[in-house]
Amino acid sequence: MEELIVSKKELAQMFDSKELIDSGKGWTLNDKEINIVALHHTSPENLKDMTNAKFYKLTLKGIK
Numbered sequence: 001m002e003e004l005i006v007s008k009k010e011l012a013q014m015f016d017s018k019e020l021i022d023s024g025k026g027w028t029l030n031d032k033e034i035n036i037v038a039l040h041h042t043s044p045e046n047l048k049d050m051t052n053a054k055f056y057k058l059t060l061k062g063i064k
Contacts, residue, residue, distance in 0.1 A: 002059070003057055003058065004057070005039070005055055005056070005057050005058075006055065006056055006058065007054065007056075008053065008055070008056070011036075011056050014029075020058075026061070029058060032060055032061075033060070033061035034060055034061055035059050035060075035061055036058055037057040037058075037059065038053035039053055039054075039056060039057055040053050
C-alpha cells in the first residue's frame with residue numbers, strides 16, 4: 001500500500017473492525033505504521049479539525 005483514500009465512514013469501520021489500530025503513539029494498518037491525512041473540501045478555518053473531512057488519505061509512515 002503506497003496510499004489509500006477512504007471515506008469518513010470507511011475509516012470508522014476500519015477502526016471498529018480493528019483493521020486500523022490507534023496505539024496512542026500512532027496508527028497501524030496490517031502491522032505497518034501509517035499516517036492519516038484529512039482531505040478537506042471546506043473553508044480554511046476548518047482545516048485544523050481532522051474530524052470535519054469527508055475523505056482521508058492513508059500512507060505508510062516515512063513515505064511522502
